[in-house]
Amino acid sequence: MNQTTRLWGGRFRKSPDPRMMKLSSAGGAHARLAPQDIAGGKAHAAELERAGLLSQDEARTIVAALEAIAADLAAGTLAPDESDEDVHTFIERVLIARIGAIGAKLRAGRSRNDQAANNLKLYLRAEARSIGAMLAELLDAIAGQAERHAASVCPGFTHLQSAQPVTFGHWLMAHGQALSRDASRLQDWEKRSSLSPLGAAALAGSAIALTPELSARALGYDGPCENSVDAVGARDHVAEFLFVAAMLATNLSRLAEEVTLWTSRQFGWVVLDDAFATGSSIMPQKKNPDIAEISRGRAARLTGDLVAMLGALKGLPLAYNRDLAEDKRAAFDAVDVLGEVLPAFAGLIETMEARTDVMRAQAGAGFALATEVADHLARKGVPFAEAHEISGALVRYCEEMGRKLEGLEPVELRAIDPRLDESVLAVLTLDAAVAARSGYGGTAPARVAEQIGRFRGWLTGFSQWTRERAA
Template identity: 45%
Template sequence: MSASTDEAVVPDAVWSGRFSGRVHDLFKRFNDSLPFDRRLFPEDIAGSAAWARALERAGVLDADELRRLESALESLHQAIAIDPAILRDADDEDVHSFVERNLVERIGDLGKKLHTGRSRNDQVATDLRLWTMTALDARIGEIQAVITGLVDLAHRERETVFPGYTHLQRAQPVLFAHWCLAYVEMLRRDLGRLADARIRAAVCPLGCAALAGTAYTIDREALAVDLGFRSASGNSLDAVSDRDFVMESLSAIAQTSIHLSRLAEDLVFYSSGEARLIELPDGLCSGSSIMPQKKNPDALELVRGKCGMQVGRLVGVMTTMKALPLAYNKDMQEDKVPLFDAMDELSICLRVLPPLLEGIVVRRVEARAAAIGDFANATELADHLVARGVPFRDAHHQVGRLVAEAIERGLPLEDLSIAEIRNHAPAADETVFVDLTVDAAIAKRNAVGGTAFDQITTRLARLKTPDARERPLGEIDVRKATVADLAEIKRLVDLWADAGENLPRSEEEILQSIGEFAVATEDDRVVGCGALWLYTPTLAEIRSVGVDPSCHGGGVGSRLIEHLAKIAEDLRIERVFVLTRVPRFFERLKFRTVSVNGLPEKILK
């Protein structure tokens, strides 16, 4: 007898043994996640292969079984790469069931053996973390490309005068490069947030099974390293039900999108007929179906428009998670589509901006005229009076009266005579007309972070355009720590102790050993620390190494280790060791992995 239209037979469901009869067709469509979690297929293959190797190390599989499983997984991976429709058109419940069914079809009952000791709960958490780590890496690279575009535009327009705005009204003149570098600062913070989210995503839940942990002797730390994670999770209940890494990623995406939206809004306004300060490239604009003259900034409007949904996805997942009991619940299936969509939308926004920035033409003559218009040099007149002994509040009032008179007469401040200026500001002298020029106004803003040409030149030199794999760091300096660095060292030590990467140290402990510490600084900000601790005249340990998440991947850690190793060399220390969960990092720096049994007993206590 055939099934009715509202029922479906699911004889191959991985959970079907407990059930009898038929599964309602609506439930199958409601419950199945393969239509969207098939994006996790590469991660599921990688996780399954690593799990097979862990089972072999635990004695559950023999060497031949491992070889056959790895071969079958690789064969399946290649088959989907050749014909994605096999996965796209499959009717399995989820990507895990799809992989298992195909393994059984290829190698028989051995395919069923792979799921020994694991659950779909730790499996999907592992897959999603791996996917998120890869996606975050890609977004970091795309943000770097936007930063490069802004730095290049700033360099090209480094002498271009531009109106600065507050309350969407002309306020003070700035260099257009200063505007570009303001968004560089925002995006650099976004890089830090994404890198920080990746740190906490890189914790391996595989081997936690459904909720209580696996019953097999799995080396979970080795499994974590095999998959490229930083460490294994510390609590199985938390690991299978944790979606903090999804929310952190969505939060970082939302913040980045807010910055992109602000950038887009600025450029939409600057290119408008009312402002006419820049011209956007034709290839990233569209026209009107009825008005032939229109040139619409659609790319920028879409960047601005997509921001709302990014914030909404974050709020949606947070709301889903807010009242879930431990451990796994099916509600968590709803984390994937928002995360996938958020990453996709951010990616297209980031990728469309570099060519748009490259194609911008700044209307330099119009921008310079606008920069001095609407009495944007009024503050310069007040500063002129302050320099001649007038209290600023009185100077502010006097200039306000002058502006009112100039508005009434339809003149800019610089067209008033010295006598007319002195009627309201008697301390003014003939040099006031120099101070009222736009070039003088900009040149005076020469404090760190200001818009003066010298400041822009210095900042651009520090933000030299990176290649696609480098973070746009300023100059990194590594030096001996001082007592003034104590709070920042404590912050970094606490950060990585909370992440389980370092031992905690009290402020008193750090203070007592401050002479053993080195710090890495960027623009005078401490972004990394580490200590060289001497045990004997021939043995030292590098410890308490920590790098600010905003500098992740920027070479800060390598610089610190090389600095500390050089100190040990200068002291004629024969052996330097480090206890670490990331041996590959230190192996790249010419360390080699050894047994802890070769270290003195007191070190291991």
């Protein structure tokens, strides 16, 4: 690397050792931030024109050259080379090579510190909506399956033990609700990441770029950062993005775990579409839920990215330190993982086939209707503590006698407790149990349909948010 392709070096008597530069350089790895660096450069050119350091013609020449560089990057005819220490060096090198000394003027009044902070923030602000769009497709697929199965009875679990019957649509919407909160977190994150670091320069602010609020507006921010030291030294917006990504991946991993169970022979609830499953290299009968399993594994990676970022931040003094360069590695990984996992999972959910007969056959297993007995007695005035004991005794009797609750005779009921009469048999059906949970948020099919309707309304608004960036 020669002197003209570095952004520093005037006070050094020796050239950088190649071993040091290999550790320090990341031009190729960070090349995806070139569009953001170019956008920041265009905004800064306007700032320098306002400051009188560039004439109108010089500013136009720089902007035109930056747009040409962007076009070449998009076409794949231009890329960083090994001599480029970082994306900022790369863009400046090409700019000066194309327009000469005018290009060298662009560095005035800014630093790689505020450039680096700005580039990644702009990138993540755009990617948040792209991730949101992919998440919206998954949520639409979940809502679609839930609509089809709003009244399809299946077992509900606690401790992975059969607990009470619910509808499959209600169970799916539980995952939908958790993932919708992740969608809202993306929106909340964007609001807290709406201030531009440009104008902070190295840390103290710029003596030349004195109207950063105009640059901020040009780049789609709400305004500039309030404090120049904070602007270049903070990466909590990156850590928060990584938390949102990790939480989203974790919630998706919980759904992945259930899909893995549902598709097993032991459960048999769901059949995956052939296009969204894999086979075994040795066992020809296998149909594996690899999308779900890979998603579980990738969730662990995103948790690691979050922990790595927090670890890099926890002991840093203000303002900028090179430790902060770890932000890009972690952020890129989070974006890439979600970009692969979300579309695949959306296809899996959309195309899977639920076997409602199998789910219904299992829904009453394990005396899942026992709570109906206790509730029935409570409605008749029996204190619930007593009703619970009576229901437990009834279950114990059935276990000892090999009977089912719904198959007991009136005489057997009265033998357990005189307050048990044949009227209890009317509530000991799957449909009655599900329908009884008719409060807001309950599993009664009508309530599930209402929940999905509200969810669809929210999803329409969220999907619109994901499209606003492109508009």
